[in-house]
Amino acid sequence: MSNMIKPRTLAGFMELLPDRQLQMESMMQTLREVYGSYGFYPLDTPVLEASEVLLAKGGGDTEKQIYRFTKGDTDLSMRFDLTVPLAKYVAMNYGSLSFPFRRYQIGKVYRGERPQRGRYREFYQADIDIIGDGELDIKNEAEIPSIIYNTFVKMGLTRFKIKVNNRKVLSGFFNMLDCELEPMDILRVIDKLDKIGLEKVMAELSEMGVSEKDQQMIAGFISRTGEPEEILEGLKEYEGRNELFDRGVRELGEVVRYLGDFGVPRENFGIDLTIARGLDYYTGTVYETTLLDHPEIGSVCSGGRYDDLAGYYTNKKLPGVGISIGLTRLFFVLDDKKYISAAGAPSAVDLLVLPMSDDLSAPIAFARQMREQGLRTQIYYEGRKFKAKMAYADKLKAPYAAIFGDDEIAAQKVSLKNMQTGEQQTLTYDEALAILQASVESRKNARIIEEDHE
Amino acid sequence: MSNMIKPRTLAGFMELLPDRQLQMESMMQTLREVYGSYGFYPLDTPVLEASEVLLAKGGGDTEKQIYRFTKGDTDLSMRFDLTVPLAKYVAMNYGSLSFPFRRYQIGKVYRGERPQRGRYREFYQADIDIIGDGELDIKNEAEIPSIIYNTFVKMGLTRFKIKVNNRKVLSGFFNMLDCELEPMDILRVIDKLDKIGLEKVMAELSEMGVSEKDQQMIAGFISRTGEPEEILEGLKEYEGRNELFDRGVRELGEVVRYLGDFGVPRENFGIDLTIARGLDYYTGTVYETTLLDHPEIGSVCSGGRYDDLAGYYTNKKLPGVGISIGLTRLFFVLDDKKYISAAGAPSAVDLLVLPMSDDLSAPIAFARQMREQGLRTQIYYEGRKFKAKMAYADKLKAPYAAIFGDDEIAAQKVSLKNMQTGEQQTLTYDEALAILQASVESRKNARIIEEDHE
Numbered sequence: 045m046s047n048m049i050k051p052r053t054l055a056g057f058m059e060l061l062p063d064r065q066l067q068m069e070s071m072m073q074t075l076r077e078v079y080g081s082y083g084f085y086p087l088d089t090p091v092l093e094a095s096e097v098l099l100a101k102g103g104g105d106t107e108k109q110i111y112r113f114t115k116g117d118t119d120l121s122m123r124f125d126l127t128v129p130l131a132k133y134v135a136m137n138y139g140s141l142s143f144p145f146r147r148y149q150i151g152k153v154y155r156g157e158r159p160q161r162g163r164y165r166e167f168y169q170a171d172i173d174i175i176g177d178g179e180l181d182i183k184n185e186a187e188i189p190s191i192i193y194n195t196f197v198k199m200g201l202t203r204f205k206i207k208v209n210n211r212k213v214l215s216g217f218f219n220m221l222d223c224e225l226e227p228m229d230i231l232r233v234i235d236k237l238d239k240i241g242l243e244k245v246m247a248e249l250s251e252m253g254v255s256e257k258d259q260q261m262i263a264g265f266i267s268r269t270g271e272p273e274e275i276l277e278g279l280k281e282y283e284g285r286n287e288l289f290d291r292g293v294r295e296l297g298e299v300v301r302y303l304g305d306f307g308v309p310r311e312n313f314g315i316d317l318t319i320a321r322g323l324d325y326y327t328g329t330v331y332e333t334t335l336l337d338h339p340e341i342g343s344v345c346s347g348g349r350y351d352d353l354a355g356y357y358t359n360k361k362l363p364g365v366g367i368s369i370g371l372t373r374l375f376f377v378l379d380d381k382k383y384i385s386a387a388g389a390p391s392a393v394d395l396l397v398l399p400m401s402d403d404l405s406a407p408i409a410f411a412r413q414m415r416e417q418g419l420r421t422q423i424y425y426e427g428r429k430f431k432a433k434m435a436y437a438d439k440l441k442a443p444y445a446a447i448f449g450d451d452e453i454a455a456q457k458v459s460l461k462n463m464q465t466g467e468q469q470t471l472t473y474d475e476a477l478a479i480l481q482a483s484v485e486s487r488k489n490a491r492i493i494e495e496d497h498e
Numbered sequence: 499m500s501n502m503i504k505p506r507t508l509a510g511f512m513e514l515l516p517d518r519q520l521q522m523e524s525m526m527q528t529l530r531e532v533y534g535s536y537g538f539y540p541l542d543t544p545v546l547e548a549s550e551v552l553l554a555k556g557g558g559d560t561e562k563q564i565y566r567f568t569k570g571d572t573d574l575s576m577r578f579d580l581t582v583p584l585a586k587y588v589a590m591n592y593g594s595l596s597f598p599f600r601r602y603q604i605g606k607v608y609r610g611e612r613p614q615r616g617r618y619r620e621f622y623q624a625d626i627d628i629i630g631d632g633e634l635d636i637k638n639e640a641e642i643p644s645i646i647y648n649t650f651v652k653m654g655l656t657r658f659k660i661k662v663n664n665r666k667v668l669s670g671f672f673n674m675l676d677c678e679l680e681p682m683d684i685l686r687v688i689d690k691l692d693k694i695g696l697e698k699v700m701a702e703l704s705e706m707g708v709s710e711k712d713q714q715m716i717a718g719f720i721s722r723t724g725e726p727e728e729i730l731e732g733l734k735e736y737e738g739r740n741e742l743f744d745r746g747v748r749e750l751g752e753v754v755r756y757l758g759d760f761g762v763p764r765e766n767f768g769i770d771l772t773i774a775r776g777l778d779y780y781t782g783t784v785y786e787t788t789l790l791d792h793p794e795i796g797s798v799c800s801g802g803r804y805d806d807l808a809g810y811y812t813n814k815k816l817p818g819v820g821i822s823i824g825l826t827r828l829f830f831v832l833d834d835k836k837y838i839s840a841a842g843a844p845s846a847v848d849l850l851v852l853p854m855s856d857d858l859s860a861p862i863a864f865a866r867q868m869r870e871q872g873l874r875t876q877i878y879y880e881g882r883k884f885k886a887k888m889a890y891a892d893k894l895k896a897p898y899a900a901i902f903g904d905d906e907i908a909a910q911k912v913s914l915k916n917m918q919t920g921e922q923q924t925l926t927y928d929e930a931l932a933i934l935q936a937s938v939e940s941r942k943n944a945r946i947i948e949e950d951h952e
Contacts, residue, residue, distance in 0.1 A: 047554075047810070048810060048811065048812070048813075049551055049554040049810055049811060050551075050811070051551060051585075051586040051587075051590040051808075051811040051812070052548065052551060052586075052590065053543075053544060053547070053586070053590070054544060054546060054547065054548055054572070054574075057544040057546065058544075059542070059544060061591060061594050062539040062541070062595065062599075065541055065542055066539060066540065068542070069540040080846070080874055081872075081873075081874050081875065082869070082876060083846050083847040083850070083874055083875065083876025083894075084846065085516040085519065086519055088513070088514065088519055088523075089513055090508060090511040090512075090620050091545060091606060091620065092508060092511065092608070093507070094506065094508055096503060097503055097505060097506060100503040111546075111569055111574075113565075113567030113568075113569075115565055115567075115610055116610070118508070120508075120565075132505040132506075132507070133505075133513065135505040136505040136506065136507070137515060140515050141515075142893035142894060144879075144880065146846070146876065147516070152545060154546070156569055156570070166544050166545065176880070179880075180880075181879040181880050181881060183858060183877075183879035184879050187879070190866070194869075302858060302859065302862050305858070305863045305866070306866060307866050354505075356502060356503055357502065357503060357504070357505040358502070358505070359502075392537050392538065392539045392600075393537040396537070404756060404759070405759045408756050408760055409759045412644070412760060412761050415536070415648075418535075419535075420534055420535050420536075421535065421536070422537025422600065423637075423641070424598075425598075425637035425638050425641070426630070426634075426635050427635060436596060439596040440537075440596060
């Protein structure tokens, strides 16, 4: 015992208590179900990859954060996102896949950032991507908002907005300007609009040599708001001057066109011409999702269309569209903002069986029947006093306890106690089953998240 | 393109093609459901831990295999099992947990073994454990075979045997011998019985100085076979001579006693007095599970009772019982032995919607309705020829394709094609739904694994 080590978990690594983990697991199950309902394959790639493969793209801010080491003479890295492993997978297995190839992956990724509140070094990403072989129809981009919408609604949220833009519209617009700067350079500044405001964006553009006239035009463009149709109508003003721009506007129109058929309510959707997404590789529709009551936390589900997924591994042109949820951070934020606790603590059981007699045949057989009917049923086997048993049922937040004393066993009955009301009835197994099934049914649509918690 | 890197996955790291991954995912979902049905909490701990914490126990064969490295000035290790992280978790969160604490964890672990066929460096373990505070009733040990049984049956296996023994019986028996060797040393030799046979075991014991008389007694003991009750009856011969032995026999009796109530068929269960499990920390019931048609692959689900889970982290006595499935290896073996392919390839979709017209409103709205009814529905958006669309449906193994041409749209109908029979009918949405739901229902009990594939 002298060699005892203090147990601890590394900073920046989320490890939840059982109740919270139950909620996290429920959230992951919702994601699996929603993604699965759109025909996405589950995919699983290794956490460790050869550094040469994982860092093929090289450079960038991420490289410093990567957990990289050698074992034997192999240079290894832990994955820092799920996109690079996807690119590797698709390039490697090109001949075995059917395109468009739809996959989702919910997996841990690793970034050695400076740990701070709400930032994690190990965190789950939940990604979906649709990869085409050579080409991919714009309709795939139009479907993404409905997937985002369903995902968030199934988790229990309604007060969120999916914001889209199109990189062709942005780039095309910048091509119309007099200034000779690379569109990407201007985009990088505009991307800060939310953080620093219009005035400072203009000041930065001015510093970069953007003329007064161009600044006016940019300000006018990125300040357009309103219903999607109004914005699209307004963009006609610029039509016919740049081919890329015109194509982008048509694409944006296609994304808006089927929203109703996809079942995305208008209040959950908007065009936001200021969204650029930092990454260079997006080429079409881009997506962000914000919580209306907490815009300060930024986008909780983002992504976009890209034209070249795996250029570092293959000559095949593999365009795609994808979105990603930073699940660990989202969970932290929802917990922090009391969305999760407000939903009420869940229980790992629908029923706790409490034997009060030495003969466990009846309670064990009963528990087995209940399980066969789909009820999550735990038997408490410890030889403790009645009070201790009930205290355990309380701690477990079991909705019901099934008590088996000698009388119940002799009568082939069970005493079923509703742990919330305290009401207790002696019932036949079938009667108990009916009550328990009704209880499960009533909790079936219980959400992990409660929005209106104030 | 000159900097192109050959995409590859590290040796010893499983990465499955979509169809296989769908089956693996289905297997994991079965485990989550079965474990959940017994009231186990899901748990998730980091892949990375401080080396000082993870290797508190130190030494052993595993240490050489560990992926250990430093980042900044932190000495880190990737977990090599799920038991040490559990011990850490329970010791750390002792005050917040309710005991007995039941948890399952399905997670990847890492061991840098020499890669060879069927051996993995990154692999899933699926563990369940029940942890008591100070004490844990033997009935918990008696429940484990029913969990193993249900897990394997739900995966589609029936030809397997759960074999149990009790370490107290073994240790107690060895205490009765004349020889002065540590019981653990004798156990280690007996543990090789399956691999090297009785004669060589006896030869080894002889070399260690075990007398002829003791060897006879050991041979007689470990050769006892038959129905559990017969073996228990036979063990009475030794009763009254050693307290530990007697207690072990009583425990074994308790484990056998409720098998029927738990619903474990006799043909799937047996007492095997030769099972010792290599690990030193088991103190009561030990479990192994073998596939009757492939005994050569060894145990596919093993574990046992231990008395001191977290002695390296806490003074609290935390006894428990747990079992572990090496899921990645099990999947490999089942695939290798054709159990998995024989079950038929699964599909990620219940329905593929094929629009044939430029207006996608009807097919999108239809797909949405089908999804709301629980059908996994993908829309094929690419503007390809009919033949290419059908070829995609085939590759996807979609059971049905829903075709929307101008005629169908005008009539508010859909042409539903059964992809297996080729039969095609033009139907109302409700008629199509009924057929699709019946199809899903008929595949509901489809197993991942097909045992009788020969």
